[in-house]
């Protein structure tokens with residue numbers, strides 16, 4: 001009988017323990033490890049960003065119409081964050097916008113999106129007028145001065161300046177937690193296993209890229225000395241570069257020609273996933289102001305946002321802790337399919 005009582009006591013104890021464990025599981029999912037992973041977590045905001053035109057007038061949307069449905073279809077979006085189409089006049093009229101959306105619907109159907117996904121995609125589209133002015137000191141006929149690269153002057157140069165620094169003060173973007181830039185020739189080629197914004201949030205990342213590739217020395221003229229001088233004047237930048245394993249070309253402290261014709265490491269920013277606040281810190285802002293202070297860097301030397309982004313990341317972020325190579329997402333830029341890695345779903 002004593003044994004029976006002890007059994008009973010054990011059973012009651014087990015039941016109580018089980019009840020407590022279950023009640024912890026059910027009553028407070030918001031207190032555990034996944035505190036920041038509740039379904040409708042308002043802890044962040046985000047947008048996908050396409051810069052679709054930088055000069056006034058219409059722009060052929062054919063490629064964009066190919067890119068958007070794949071982005072919708074192949075990413076398991078946890079939230080249907082807006083897709084911002086930044087344009088410099090191409091979609092100023094109601095007619096041009098509704099024509100675009102009609103064509104997008106056809107393209108989405110052509111790419112076998114479900115009717116539900118097609119509607120979601122159309123609802124996400126937000127046309128955002130964004131003008132690009134030549135900065136003071138750069139004349140409208142500046143191309144006549146023979147800039148280093150005069151192809152698509154000044155449209156291409158506007159793009160580089162915009163993504164290098166202006167985007168961080170764009171009124172529609174500056175207060176977002178994250179933006180995810182894609183270009184009209186960016187293709188999410190296969191189903192991904194997570195929402196990239198959710199990845200950034202869950203893993204507390206500040207920057208994600210898809211591919212690194214050097215930019216040629218002739219379009220980064222002056223960039224090595226610029227970064228080097230900045231680091232010398234800002235010891236905390238110098239030591240962060242060191243910690244991030246930054247390497248300089250030879251002869252950093254020789255008086256002349258440091259870094260001349262040397263390639264500069266670059267992130268291919270046609271896939272550019274950014275935690276905005278990390279690029280709006282006072283120290284980053286001071287750097288961006290200095291970067292912008294000589295507009296010839298973009299409008300004559302044709303510095304690109306790709307090497308600039310990599311420099312920003314290495315100068316101001318902790319690369320090991322904050323930066324992710326998002327090879328889990330199958331991706332092609334133009335015809336070039338970048339190598340993938342295994343996609344591990346985020347823990348629910």
Ligand SMILES: *[C@@H]1O[C@H](CO)[C@@H](O)[C@H](O)[C@H]1NC(C)=O
Pocket residue numbers: 204206278322
């Ligand atoms: C998240 O990362 C930031 C750097 O961006 C860091 O300051 C912060 O402490 C991290 N938070 C957690 C919970 O690890």
